[in-house]
Amino acid sequence: MWHTPDCPQWTIMQIGWEADSRRIKEQDQWAKEVFPAVYERLRQAATEMPPDTPAQPFIDALTELVHAQADTTGFVVLRRWVEILERHFPPHLPDPDRTTT
Template sequence: MRTLTVGLGGKVTEIFHQPACPQWALEQIYAALRARTWEDRHAWARRVFPVLRTRLIQAAAALPADSDAVPFAQALADLVQAQSLTSGSLSLPQWNEILHRHFPPPPGEHPGPGPVPGRAPNF
């Protein structure tokens, strides 16, 4: 049996075990426990996320309309809503669309997504 471990700084350690090796058995037990812990945490997160999202939206709605925090709270609520509709992470274009909607560019700057027509991309 062979195990590979990546440590701090990216150092890879390779260990060969005999089939009856106690260390190998312990590593398998710990790996199963880590997997179960990860599954439990994600199951809890799936149960709790809708409640937390609702609290965030209610708190954002409760802000006074003239508060400087309103665009930030609304952007955060939209980001959380968009995240709830995906099984992974939001893509950079999704972030850009949401932030652009709440924080539009100043007048004279290119307002939409994509490159500015007739201008080289600014990398």
């Protein structure tokens, strides 16, 4: 669709894009300011959990994933997610003594 420079619909679309862009920048700035404190609360809560809790692999994986995010300027790439999750949730190898007869 083509718009002329004086098209009201085009002007409305531009205003919307600028408002969205400003809102995203504000949200990103807020997140960057709040993230260190939230991350510290997560780390503190994780250390307060008893070590023998069944949720320990989940706690460790979440803490490591958030730490990986803290070390980046963008997003944690999928390869890094898989490395972390594989470490905390390794695949179970088949039991050679078990048969399905």
